[in-house]
Amino acid sequence: MREDKSSPEFVYKAFAEYYDAYVAGFEADFEVYLRLIKPGLKVLEIGCGTGRVLKPLLESGAMVVGVDISWAMLALAHKKLASSCDSGALKLLNHNFxxxxxxxxxxxxxxxxxxxxxxxxxxxxxxxxxxxYSSMNDGAVLLMDMFFPSIYYDPAIEGKWQERYLNLGEKPIRLFDRRTMQGLVEKREQVFEEDGGRQEITTLRRFYDKNETARLLREAGFLSVKFADAYDSVLFHQLEPLEITAHSFLVMARREAGGGEG
Ligand SMILES: C[S@@+](CC[C@H](N)C(=O)[O-])C[C@H]1O[C@@H](n2cnc3c(N)ncnc32)[C@H](O)[C@@H]1O
Incomplete structure (x- = not known):
């Protein structure tokens, strides 16, 4: 069977070795998750990747299941968090909801x-x-971190290659990045170049605005849906009638007690 080169499984098989260098130092989202957990709650992270967020969740004492569809990303998470897997605090699963x-x-x-x-x-x-929704207890909370295409911030970057450097351990990596929109889908082409090696990766991500996200969540069974424009739990609010989407955003939804199946 031929592999679908735009599928996340394929993309993250190639991206896994560069991923931690690519997101190095990004921790701004940790607090919003950590504020929602307390001992005894069962926590699920979907798209756990190499374990960037799993690590602080586990450090705060949570019991966590981490799910991803990329074996390569899960293998790196397992390598970093093997002691939590051994103690039973962390379970890693390859699953697609x-x-x-x-x-x-x-x-x-x-x-x-x-x-x-x-x-x-x-x-x-x-x-x-x-x-x-079917995998949540009554009263459980879902929190999703939603993407806003960089071209919408700055239309001038569309179709232009941009260059920067990353550090993978001691190794410098040259990264070229080009973005284009195809309808609501952003195509991000990346070329990672290091001594003697070159990896090309194309990622497709679809933009969902707040209104479409709210519609999807309500259709799936969630009654209470709130939004925040920054990684700050204090800022969650109901969707205003004319509210536009001008940034990446967070959405929080609750499975109400007695809400029934989605
Ligand atoms: C941008 S990475 C985020 C990794 C990690 N959570 C972090 O914050 O650094 C997105 C991850 O989502 C995974 N992914 C994509 N589609 C998925 C799906 N349907 N179910 C589970 N994971 C998925 C990818 O394999 C990748 O590891």
Whole structure:
């Protein structure tokens, strides 16, 4: 069978070795997750990748299940967090909520750092959310970190190659990055160049604005849906009638007690 080169499984097989260098130092989102957890709650992170967010969740004493569809990313998470796996505090699973829920139920579900935006169709996004809803306890909270295309901030970058350097351990890596929009989908082409090596990666992410996100969540069964424009739990608010989407944003939704199946 031929591999689909734009699928997240394929993309993250190649991206995994560069991922930690690419996101190095980014921790601005930790607090918003940490404020929602307390001992005894069952926590699920979807799109856990190499464990950037799993680590502080575990350090705060949470019992966590980390889910991803990339074996390469899960392998790196396992390598970094092996002692938590051994102690039973962390379970790592290769699972895709587009296709089914998991039997365990959770009190907190975090869909971190634009993972939701890898779902390119409304239908897949809806089935993903319905299956998450089925895996949540009554009163459980879902928090998702949603992507805003960089071209919408700065249309001048469309189609232009941009260059920067990353450090992978001691090794410098040259990164070229070019973005284009195809409807609501951003195509990001990256070329990672290091001594004697070159890796080309194309990532597709679909933009969902706040109104579409609220519609999807309500259709999936969530009644209470709130938004925040920054990584700050104090800023969550109901969607205003004419509210526009001008940034990446967070959305928080609750499975109400007695809410029934999505
Ligand atoms: C940008 S990375 C985020 C990794 C990590 N959570 C972080 O914040 O650094 C997105 C991750 O989502 C995963 N992913 C994409 N689609 C997914 C899906 N349907 N279910 C689970 N994981 C998915 C990718 O394999 C990748 O590891």
């Amino acid at each position: 587009v296709y089914s829920p998991i039997p365990e139920r959770f009190d907190r579900v975090f869909v971190t750092f634009y993972t939701f935006n890898y779902l390119l169709s409304y239908e897949n996004a809806l089935s993903f959310l319905k299956n998450i």
